[in-house]
Amino acid sequence: MRDAARIFxxxxxxxxSAVAGCAPKLPIEEGTLVIALxxxxxxxxxxxxxxxxxxxxxxxxxxxxxxxDTAGNPVPDLAESWEERSPxxxxxxxxxxxxxxxxxxxxxxxxxxxxxxxxxxxxxxPHRMTYDAISRIETPDPRTVVFQLKEPFAPxxxxxxxxxxxxxxxxxxxxxxxxxxPYKVDDFRPDEAISLSRHDGYHGRTPAIAKVxxxxxxDSNVRFLELKKGSVNFVLNGVDPDLLPAALKNPxxxxxxxxxxxxxxxxxxxRDPILSDVRVRRAVAMAIDxxxxxxxxxxxxxxxxxSILAPGFWAHAEGLPRIRxxxxxxxxxxxxxxxxxxxxxxxxxxFTLTFKTSQNELRRRIAAVLQExxxxxxxxxxxxxxxxxxxxxxxxxxNFQLYSLTWVGIADPDIYHYAFHSxxxxxxxxxxxxxxxxxxxxxxxxxxxxxxRAKRKEIYRKxxxxxxRDLPVFPLxxxxxxxxxxxRLAGFAITPDEDYTSVKDLRIEGRTAAPAGKGTP
Amino acid sequence: xxxxxxxxxxxxxxVVFGVVTIVFLLIHLIPGDPVEIMLGESAVAAQKExxxxxxxxxxxxxxxxxxxxxGLATGDxxxxxxxxxxxxxxxxxxxxxxxxxAAASLLVAVSIAVPLGILSxxxxxxxxxxxxxxxxxxxxxxxxxxxxxxxxxxxxxxLGLFPVGxxxxxxxxxxxxxxxxxGMAAILMRMLRSSLLEEIHxxxxxxxxxxxxxxxxxxxxxxxxxxxxxxxxxxGLQFGALxxxxxxxxxxxSWPGIGRLTIQAIDARDYPLVQGCVLFIALCTVAxxxxxxxxxSRLDPRIRYE
Numbered sequence: 001m002r003d004a005a006r007i008f009x010x011x012x013x014x015x016x017s018a019v020a021g022c023a024p025k026l027p028i029e030e031g032t033l034v035i036a037l038x039x040x041x042x043x044x045x046x047x048x049x050x051x052x053x054x055x056x057x058x059x060x061x062x063x064x065x066x067x068x069d070t071a072g073n074p075v076p077d078l079a080e081s082w083e084e085r086s087p088x089x090x091x092x093x094x095x096x097x098x099x100x101x102x103x104x105x106x107x108x109x110x111x112x113x114x115x116x117x118x119x120x121x122x123x124x125x126p127h128r129m130t131y132d133a134i135s136r137i138e139t140p141d142p143r144t145v146v147f148q149l150k151e152p153f154a155p156x157x158x159x160x161x162x163x164x165x166x167x168x169x170x171x172x173x174x175x176x177x178x179x180x181x182p183y184k185v186d187d188f189r190p191d192e193a194i195s196l197s198r199h200d201g202y203h204g205r206t207p208a209i210a211k212v213x214x215x216x217x218x219d220s221n222v223r224f225l226e227l228k229k230g231s232v233n234f235v236l237n238g239v240d241p242d243l244l245p246a247a248l249k250n251p252x253x254x255x256x257x258x259x260x261x262x263x264x265x266x267x268x269x270x271r272d273p274i275l276s277d278v279r280v281r282r283a284v285a286m287a288i289d290x291x292x293x294x295x296x297x298x299x300x301x302x303x304x305x306x307s308i309l310a311p312g313f314w315a316h317a318e319g320l321p322r323i324r325x326x327x328x329x330x331x332x333x334x335x336x337x338x339x340x341x342x343x344x345x346x347x348x349x350x351f352t353l354t355f356k357t358s359q360n361e362l363r364r365r366i367a368a369v370l371q372e373x374x375x376x377x378x379x380x381x382x383x384x385x386x387x388x389x390x391x392x393x394x395x396x397x398x399n400f401q402l403y404s405l406t407w408v409g410i411a412d413p414d415i416y417h418y419a420f421h422s423x424x425x426x427x428x429x430x431x432x433x434x435x436x437x438x439x440x441x442x443x444x445x446x447x448x449x450x451x452x453r454a455k456r457k458e459i460y461r462k463x464x465x466x467x468x469r470d471l472p473v474f475p476l477x478x479x480x481x482x483x484x485x486x487x488r489l490a491g492f493a494i495t496p497d498e499d500y501t502s503v504k505d506l507r508i509e510g511r512t513a514a515p516a517g518k519g520t521p
Numbered sequence: 522x523x524x525x526x527x528x529x530x531x532x533x534x535x536v537v538f539g540v541v542t543i544v545f546l547l548i549h550l551i552p553g554d555p556v557e558i559m560l561g562e563s564a565v566a567a568q569k570e571x572x573x574x575x576x577x578x579x580x581x582x583x584x585x586x587x588x589x590x591x592g593l594a595t596g597d598x599x600x601x602x603x604x605x606x607x608x609x610x611x612x613x614x615x616x617x618x619x620x621x622x623a624a625a626s627l628l629v630a631v632s633i634a635v636p637l638g639i640l641s642x643x644x645x646x647x648x649x650x651x652x653x654x655x656x657x658x659x660x661x662x663x664x665x666x667x668x669x670x671x672x673x674x675x676x677x678x679x680l681g682l683f684p685v686g687x688x689x690x691x692x693x694x695x696x697x698x699x700x701x702x703x704g705m706a707a708i709l710m711r712m713l714r715s716s717l718l719e720e721i722h723x724x725x726x727x728x729x730x731x732x733x734x735x736x737x738x739x740x741x742x743x744x745x746x747x748x749x750x751x752x753x754x755x756x757g758l759q760f761g762a763l764x765x766x767x768x769x770x771x772x773x774x775s776w777p778g779i780g781r782l783t784i785q786a787i788d789a790r791d792y793p794l795v796q797g798c799v800l801f802i803a804l805c806t807v808a809x810x811x812x813x814x815x816x817x818s819r820l821d822p823r824i825r826y827e
Contacts, residue, residue, distance in 0.1 A: 042603045042789070124572055126560045173606035190604070190614075191777040191785075192688055217686060218772050221670050226685045229678050389553030389790055396557070427557065428566050 026230045028486055032211040033506060036223045036232040040191045040216035045177050046163025047118050050126045052408065052498075057194060057214060059500040062163025062179030063203070065092055065111065065145075070495050071314045072411060074157045078106055078164060078180065078203075079145075087152035087451050088135075092160075094143040099201035100166050101184035108139035113167035115147075123171065130159050152449045154456060155412035182207045182504035191216060208491070208507035227253060233486035234506075236498060237479070240362070241299040247484055256483040257301065261310040261496035264406045266370075266474040271434045272401050274351055278471060279337040284353075284402075285323045285474040286330035287377035293369055294477055297362065301482055305475035307464045308407050308415065310496055315413040315457055317464040323474070330377045341378040349380035355402040356384045358391050363404065370404075396426035398434055404476070409497050413460040417444040420463075420472060435472035529811050540803040541593065541796060545586055548787070548795050555602050555790040576602065589796065598800070599793035601786075608797035611782065615766075616801075618688055619778040622701065622770075623763035625694050627756070629702025630709055637706075638713030638752075642721065643740055653710060660707030669700045669773035686775035697774040701767060705759050713752050720744035749820050757813030761806040 027034050041054030046062050049055055066074040066082070074082075080095040098106040115137055118125040133153035138146040149156060165177045176185035182204065183196035196212040215232060217223045224243045226232035228250055237260075239247060247253055266288070268275045275281055290304045306323075309316040331341070339350040355370065357363045364385050371381040381402070386394065395403050407415070418429050421444050422436035440463060447459040467473075481494045491505040556569045556578065573579045577588065592599055598608035641650040663671075676696060677685045687693050720726060721744050729739040766780025779798060786794035818824045 048605075121568075121571060124559070124575065128560075129568060171605065173604055189777065191781060192775060215687070215775065217775050219670075219775075222673065222686055222773055222775070225670065225673050225678055229681075229685055231685055388788055389558070390551065393552035393554065427569060 027211075027213065028230065028233050028488060028508060031209065031508065032213055033209045033234060033489070033503075033508070034226075034232045035212065035214045035234045035500075035503070036217045036226060036238055037214055038220070038223065038238045039218055043174075044185065044188060044194070045171055046165060046179070047114065047123070047125050047127065047177075048171060053216070055409075056498070056500040058163045058179070058181075060181055060183045060196065060212070060214075060503050061176070061185055062165075062181040063098060063106070064162060064164065065160040066157060067161055067501060068158065068411060068495075068497070068499070071312060072158070073314060074160070077161075078111075079160075082157070084451065087449075088149040090147045090149070090156065092145045092147075094145065095203060096143065098180050098203035100180045101178040101199055101201075102166065103201065104166055104178075105142075106164060106180050107142040107167075108145040109142070109167045110164055111145045112137045112139050113169075114162070114164050117165075117169075118162075127162065130162075152451060154448050154450055155414040158412045161411070183212055202504075204504065207504040212503065227484055230486070233489060234492075234503075235484045236494070236500075237482055239482070239484050241297070241301055244299065244301075244482070244484075252487055253484055254487045256485070256492075256494060258481045258483075258494035259303075259310065259312050259496050260479045260481045260498070261313065261410060262406050262408045262498075263305050263308045263310065263410075263478050264404060264476045265305075265308060266476055267395070267400070267403045267405065267433050268472060268474070269398060269401050269433055270436075270472055271398060274339070274353065275401060277337050278469075279333045280339065281471045281474070282323070283330040283333040283337070283377065284374065284379065285471060286326045286333070287374050287379065288370060288474070288476075289325040289373055290477055291325065292373075293366060297365055297369065298477070298479065302477040302479045305478045306468070308419070308473070308475055309410060309413060309460075309464070310478050312496055313410070314453070315460045317461040320464055320468050327377050334378065339378075349375070350378040352380040352382060353401045354382045354384060355404070356386060356391055356394060356400045357404055358388050359385050366404070395432050398426075398432065403432075411497070413456065413463070414444075414448050416440075416460065416463050416467075417448055420444065420467065433472045435470070437466065437470060440466050440470075529814070533807055536807055537800065537803055541589075541800050542586075544796055544799040545589060546582075548790070548792055549582055549585075553790045555792060558789050559602055593800075598797040601794045602791045603786075603789045603794070608793045611794060612779070612797055612801050615777055615779050615782050618776060619764060619766050619780070621694065622697055622767075622776060622778060623760060625698035626701035626705065626763055627760055629698050630705035630759070631756075633702070633706035634709035634713060638710040639717060639740070639745065641710070642714045642717035643736070645718065650714075653714070657707040657711050660703045660710075663703065665700050665704070665767065665769045666773065668703060669696070669770060672696045672699055673773075686773070688776055693774075697770050697776055700773070701763065701770050705763075708755060708759070709752060712755050713748065716748035716751050717744060720748045746820055750817060753813055753816055753820065757809050757816075761809040764805040764809065765802040 037053045037056065039053045041049060041051055041057055043049045043054050044057050044061070046058050049058060064077045065079040067077045069075050078094055078098055079092040082090060082092045084090050094106065094108060100106060115131055115134065117123055118127050119131055119134065133149045133151065133156060134147055135150045136148040138148070140146065163179050165179065169177045174188055174190050176188050180203065182199055182202045184199045185194060186197050187195040193216060194214045196214065198207050198210045200206065217226065220238065220240045220243070223232065223235055223238050224247060227235055227239070227247060230252060244255065248255055268281050270276050294300060294302045294304065306320040307316060334350055341350050342348045355367055357367045367383045367385065371383055374381050394400055418424055420431055420435050421429065421441050422431065423429070424431040425434055426432060443459050443463050447456055447463070450456045450459060481496065481498060483492065483494055488508050488510065489506055490509050491507050493502040493505065556572050556576070560569060560572060577585065600606070601608055601611055604611065637653045637656070641653040644650055673685050673696060676682045683692050683695050721740060726739050726744050729743050730736060766778040766783065768780040768784050770776065771778040771781045779802065783795065783798040786798055
C-alpha cells in the first residue's frame, strides 16, 4: 500500500513537471498577435453587422470605399478619388489592383452589388436607412461608380465606410464573406474567437504580422489576466480603470492613452412636469461634480464634455459655455423655479426624480455617485438599474425622468438631426427626451443638405450653442482611449473612434523581459 | 419497466408543453422589441413594420403561439433573429461544450466527494472529518465568480499550467470544471457522509462485521451502495442544472456553452432562440431526472418500476 502511494506520488510529480515543462511558447513569440475584444460579434458580414465588435473586426478584414481620419474626414481606401459632380451625383474612381481574399479583383460591380443588397428590403439589412438617400447606382466601367441621390445629403460620403463584398455574395449566418481588407478570416467560432491571416493581395502596405487571433473575452478581470500572462497582447478600452495600476506593474505591458469620442450624457425627459423647466435641468447639471467622478471612477482617464461632439472632431464648436459644479447656484435656480427646500438642510427633498440606468457595474456606481451629489442640492433620486432590453425600451417610450447613455461612433454632425429634431421622437429617431425647438429643426435640416463643409461647421456651431442653452441633455464626459499592449508591439495609431484599421500597421519588435506566466496560450 | 418508461414519456408532454408556453408568454410580455434590436435605432417606422410583418410578429400572440407549436411538432424550432442560423443548429453547436463541461464538473465533484465523504463517515469526529467539513464549507461559500479568477491566477498566471480561458483541448477544460465541480463536491460530500453514517449503524452492517468482515469491507461492500440513493438524487438535480449551462463560469472562461447563448438570446429578444434554448434545457432536465429514477432500481433492488 505504501509502495503504491509512492508510485502514485512519483507519477503525479512527473506528470505535473511534464505539463509545466512542455508549455508551448506564447503566441507573440511565434509571430501571432492576440487581440481581446470585450464581446463577441453577432455577425461579421458588413451588410448586417451592427455591434461595435463586428464593426471592429470588419475594419481588419474588409476594405471600404472611403475611411475616416482622426478628425472624421473621409480618406481614400478602395476609392482612390471621388468627385461631387452635383449635390446629388457623386462619382468614385476605384484604385487598380485591389483584390478580394478569394483573388478576384474589386470592381464597380461589387460596390454596386454591396449597396443594392443592403437596399433590398427582402435582405432586412439594418443599414438600409443609412443609404436611403441613394436613388440609383451606375457602373459605367469597372473602375467607376456613380451614386445618384434622391436629394442632397451631406453625410453621404461618411456613410461610404462600409465593407465591400464580392458581387453575388449571399448572407450565410456565421459564415464569413470575403473582403478586400488586410486580413482574411480563417476560422470564425462564434462566442469564442476569430482567426485571421495576412491577405497577400492587399492593396495597401502588406501587414507585418502574419497571423492575428481575436478572442472574445467578456470578463474584464479575465482580459486583464490574459494580458498579464501574455496570452493576449492587445486590448483597446477593455480593462477596467481600477485594474490599470496593476497592469502597468507588469514589465511586459505598456499603456497608450489618446483622446476618445464616445460621449456619456445625462438625458432629461422634457415632457416631465419638473424637468420641462430649463432652470431645473441646469440646476441638476450644476449639482453634478463631473471632475470628482472622472477622478474617482474613471481614474482620470476621461475629460468633462461640453458637447456630444468630441473636441477633435471637425464640427465641434469652440467656446461653448461650460457648466461648472456649483451646488449653491443650483439651489438658487431651484428656488427660483419654485422648488424650495421644505426643511432647509434637513432630510426632506425638494422633489424626487427617477434615474434609469443599465446593469453595468460601472454605470451603477456612477448612478450612486450622481444620487449622492443631487441629494446635496436637495434633489432625491431613485436609481433603477434595469436589464438592457427593458432599460432601452423604457428610454425609447419616454418612460423615464433621467437616464444616462453614451453616444458611440459619431461620424457626422447629422447626429443632431437624428437625436434632437422634433420629428425624430422614437420609434423613428433618437430624440428620446422629446425636445422640440423650431430653430434647431431648421438648422439641422439645413445642415444635412449643405454641401459646403465650412457652412456646415457654422450651422452646427449654432446648433451646439442652442443645445448648450436649452440643455435637453447634459454632456457628462468623454472617455479617453486606453490601449494596453505588449511592449514588443509597435505601430498602432489610436483614433478617437476606436478604429481597428491600424492593426495592419502593427509589428513585433525586439525582445523584452521574460513573460510573466510560463505560457499556455 | 417498459410501461413505466412509456408513462414517464407521456408525462414529458405536459411538462414540456407547460415550459414552452410559460417561456413563450414571458418572452413576449417583457419589454423590448426584437425588430428594433435587429434594425437598430436608425430604422424608420415603415421599415420596422415591414420586418415585423416579415417575421410574423404583427400577428396576434395566439396565432404566433399556434405557429410555434406547429413548428415544434415537426421539429422546426425556427431561425434565430440575430444570427439568421437555424435555432437547432445554434443549440447543437453549443451542446458539446456544455455537455463536456457538465460531465467534467461532475467527475471533479464525484472524485472529491466520494472518497472524502466515505472517509469522514468512517472516521467520524476525527481530524479528517473536521477537515472535510471545513473543506465542504469552503467549497460551498466560494462563489464561481471569485473561485474562477482565483484558479486562473494560481494555475494559469503563476504556475502556467493551464490556459486562462477558451475551448478546444483538455487543458482548457480543467479550470472551468474545477470551478463548477467544487461547490457541487461540497454538497455531495456532506450528503454522502450523513447518508453513510445512517447506514453504518444499521443491523445488517453490524451483522456483516460480526461475521468477520472488516469494517472497511462492510462499509464499502454493503453500506455504501444503500447510502447512494439520496446522493444520486442530488447528483441528478445538479447534473440537470449543469446542462442548462452556467453563465458566470462560461463568461469567465470564455466557454461557448448554452448558458451564454441563452442570455444573449434574451438580451436580443431573439424569441425563437430563447424558446429553443429553454425547450432544450427542459428536455435535458427531464431526461436526467428519468435516468436518475431508473438508476434507483439498480442501486436498490426493492425499487421496481412496474
